[in-house]
Amino acid sequence: MRILRILLEKEFRQIFRDPAILRIIFMMPMIQLLVLPMAADYEIKNVNVAVVDLDHSSYSIQLVNKIKASGYFNLVDYNESFEKSLEYVEHDQADIVLQIPASFEKDLVREDKATLFMALNAINGVKANLGGAYLRSIINDFNREVRLDWVQLPRVNPQPTFQISSINWFNPLMNYKIFMVPGILVVLVTMVGSFLTALNIVKEKEVGTIEQINVTPIHKYQFILGKLIPFWVLGLTTLSIGLTLEWIFYGIVPVGNLSTIYIFAAVYLLGVLGLGLLISTYAQTQQQAMLISFFLIMIFILLGGLYTSIESMPTWAQVFTKFNPVSYFIEVIRMVVLKGSTLFDIRYHLMAAAIFAVVLNSWAIVNYKKRS
Amino acid sequence: MIAVKVNSVKKTFKAEKSVVTALQQINFEVSKGELFGLIGPDGAGKTTLFRILTTLMLADEGAASVDGFDVVRDYKEIRKRVGYMPGRFSLYQDLTVEENLSFFATLFNTSLEENYDLVKAIYQQIEPFKKRRAGALSGGMKQKLALSCALIHRPSVLFLDEPTTGVDAVSRKEFWELLRDLQKHQITIIVSTPYMDEASLCDRVALMQNGKIMEINSPKGITENFKKPLWAVRGENMYQLMQTLQASEAIDSCYPFGQYHHVTFTHAIPDSQVASELAKIASVVEVKRIPATIEDCFMELMRQ
Numbered sequence: 001m002r003i004l005r006i007l008l009e010k011e012f013r014q015i016f017r018d019p020a021i022l023r024i025i026f027m028m029p030m031i032q033l034l035v036l037p038m039a040a041d042y043e044i045k046n047v048n049v050a051v052v053d054l055d056h057s058s059y060s061i062q063l064v065n066k067i068k069a070s071g072y073f074n075l076v077d078y079n080e081s082f083e084k085s086l087e088y089v090e091h092d093q094a095d096i097v098l099q100i101p102a103s104f105e106k107d108l109v110r111e112d113k114a115t116l117f118m119a120l121n122a123i124n125g126v127k128a129n130l131g132g133a134y135l136r137s138i139i140n141d142f143n144r145e146v147r148l149d150w151v152q153l154p155r156v157n158p159q160p161t162f163q164i165s166s167i168n169w170f171n172p173l174m175n176y177k178i179f180m181v182p183g184i185l186v187v188l189v190t191m192v193g194s195f196l197t198a199l200n201i202v203k204e205k206e207v208g209t210i211e212q213i214n215v216t217p218i219h220k221y222q223f224i225l226g227k228l229i230p231f232w233v234l235g236l237t238t239l240s241i242g243l244t245l246e247w248i249f250y251g252i253v254p255v256g257n258l259s260t261i262y263i264f265a266a267v268y269l270l271g272v273l274g275l276g277l278l279i280s281t282y283a284q285t286q287q288q289a290m291l292i293s294f295f296l297i298m299i300f301i302l303l304g305g306l307y308t309s310i311e312s313m314p315t316w317a318q319v320f321t322k323f324n325p326v327s328y329f330i331e332v333i334r335m336v337v338l339k340g341s342t343l344f345d346i347r348y349h350l351m352a353a354a355i356f357a358v359v360l361n362s363w364a365i366v367n368y369k370k371r372s
Numbered sequence: 373m374i375a376v377k378v379n380s381v382k383k384t385f386k387a388e389k390s391v392v393t394a395l396q397q398i399n400f401e402v403s404k405g406e407l408f409g410l411i412g413p414d415g416a417g418k419t420t421l422f423r424i425l426t427t428l429m430l431a432d433e434g435a436a437s438v439d440g441f442d443v444v445r446d447y448k449e450i451r452k453r454v455g456y457m458p459g460r461f462s463l464y465q466d467l468t469v470e471e472n473l474s475f476f477a478t479l480f481n482t483s484l485e486e487n488y489d490l491v492k493a494i495y496q497q498i499e500p501f502k503k504r505r506a507g508a509l510s511g512g513m514k515q516k517l518a519l520s521c522a523l524i525h526r527p528s529v530l531f532l533d534e535p536t537t538g539v540d541a542v543s544r545k546e547f548w549e550l551l552r553d554l555q556k557h558q559i560t561i562i563v564s565t566p567y568m569d570e571a572s573l574c575d576r577v578a579l580m581q582n583g584k585i586m587e588i589n590s591p592k593g594i595t596e597n598f599k600k601p602l603w604a605v606r607g608e609n610m611y612q613l614m615q616t617l618q619a620s621e622a623i624d625s626c627y628p629f630g631q632y633h634h635v636t637f638t639h640a641i642p643d644s645q646v647a648s649e650l651a652k653i654a655s656v657v658e659v660k661r662i663p664a665t666i667e668d669c670f671m672e673l674m675r676q
Contacts, residue, residue: 014464209463216451217448
């Protein structure tokens with residue numbers, strides 16, 4: 001115990017003397033949580049539309065006005081040449097070209113149907129997809145209005161129709177921040193836990209201090225605990241800072257119990273630290289450790305369900321996410337923050353986190369050698 | 373009483389495609405309380421040998437024991453009773469002098485106060501800076517701190533890997549005086565150095581080259597083994613002189629040594645005729661008979 005105490009004392013002393021670590025722990029959550037959610041916005045606004053109006057009828061003008069009034073679209077140009085509009089797309093000034101044919105109003109009135117042409121710039125797939133969908137729904141809406149104008153509907157609808165109305169459970173206003181910010185916090189805690197542990201141990205290798213430690217009679221487990229405990233505490237500190245920032249700046253208060261998050265995080269961090277430890281047993285320099293961690297964290301984020309939902313991934317990718325500790329914590333924190341899940345609800349996640357902790361740490365301990 | 377025993381130890385490293393032999397057939401014994409020097413140039417295998425003896429590395433073949441304990445089987449016991457000072461400064465640079473000392477003392481379950489008599493002489497020199505971070509100390513001070521840390525648990529065998537490399541002449545001299553003092557405490561010291569002049573300060577030395585020990589003897593014994601008369605020669609144009617002498621049949625060896633060239637002859641020549649013999653080969657300004665140093669012996673052994 002005396003040896004473990006002096007190891008911890010030494011580790012905390014070094015941490016508090018290293019201004020870079022303190023900055024990482026306090027500044028990184030601030031910047032990531034305050035700036036990133038603004039940018040990581042799913043809503044598509046400011047879709048640039050170029051309208052080619054060959055009709056110039058009252059209906060075509062009504063349609064263009066409706067598009068403008070929706071608030072999602074910027075009218076880049078209003079002209080009579082498809083080639084010219086396509087040029088805007090080529091210069092990346094327009095995302096969508098909407099062509100209204102010359103006989104639009106005539107066809108609509110005489111034949112009860114008319115066609116419109118829509119060309120989407122698919123370089124940014126998400127924007128093209130969502131922008132196209134918005135535009136389509138505006139046109140549908142316009143279509144209905146036109147029909148209402150013409151047809152006097154009977155009092156009782158001759159055919160039965162469905163009216164669908166929906167309600168969004170757990171996040172009624174579909175506020176994406178409530179759902180993004182906790183996810184970003186999870187990534188942050190993971191990075192602090194794994195990067196700092198790996199870098200810290202590899203630094204001892206690089207400077208040569210580990211050699212001096214290795215000739216002392218301390219046990220492997222004492223050395224490893226002396227490394228894990230400080231970074232476990234730091235990880236939980238980052239989590240607490242992050243949760244406080246979420247509450248202050250976004251008013252996010254978990255519906256569920258805070259202790260559920262902390263209990264899961266405590267187990268989860270053991271796994272993350274084990275990962276850092278494992279990296280440190282393979283890497284010889286801090287540069288190597290940094291690159292390995294970075295590579296892994298990229299995969300963890302992209303296959304973690306933070307930005308894209310896991311359910312819509314291909315099956316093989318879904319299998320991968322089962323081996324991604326980050327995906328469990330992202331799911332848990334969203335469940336607890338939005339839905340108020342209890343420890344019982346997250347029992348399988350907790351079990352997975354415990355397995356990660358056991359496997360990664362045992363692997364690291366086996367691989368850590370005091371002599372070569 | 374034998375403190376360190378090394379028995380036909382061999383160690384190889386795998387490089388890209390070839391295998392580098394770092395140590396081959398190393399045998400030696402060091403008795404308790406001895407100051408034993410490993411002398412050899414860079415790459416001779418001194419550090420590898422230290423790493424095997426301090427249980428940081430496993431030998432491919434052979435056996436070794438420290439303080440009666442086997443380096444493979446009883447590594448735990450050895451770690452309790454040896455002090456190791458690596459060639460590179462390996463203490464925590466962001467901890468102060470005092471913190472480093474108490475940290476290592478605690479790891480060995482002891483304290484600075486308990487062994488103060490042992491480290492007193494060294495610690496007193498760095499005590500004025502005890503609140504300073506180790507990284508901010510000068511080279512000589514760092515060495516003294518490292519030595520204090522290696523001694524803090526009263527080891528029975530002390531391994532010092534090139535402790536004086538990169539240290540100024542005055543600090544080097546002080547350092548060797550400290551080592552002499554430590555012998556009074558019955559501590560066996562094994563020290564490696566690339567400096568030949570430090571060999572004469574040891575009780576016994578082993579001359580190492582390319583992973584082999586060429587000779588083990590007392591410094592006096594080694595120089596006495598140098599049988600041929602050795603001459604120091606000086607000329608107007610030293611470089612040309614060396615080339616001429618090396619090309620000559622009568623000259624056995626010739627190599628630069630400070631201001632002079634050290635020369636031996638193939639056949640014995642009476643002392644009185646040496647000057648005239650040399651004058652036949654090249655123009656020399658000064659010729660004098662000198663006693664052989666360790667370095668001369670090393671050069672001679674390398675030639676064989």
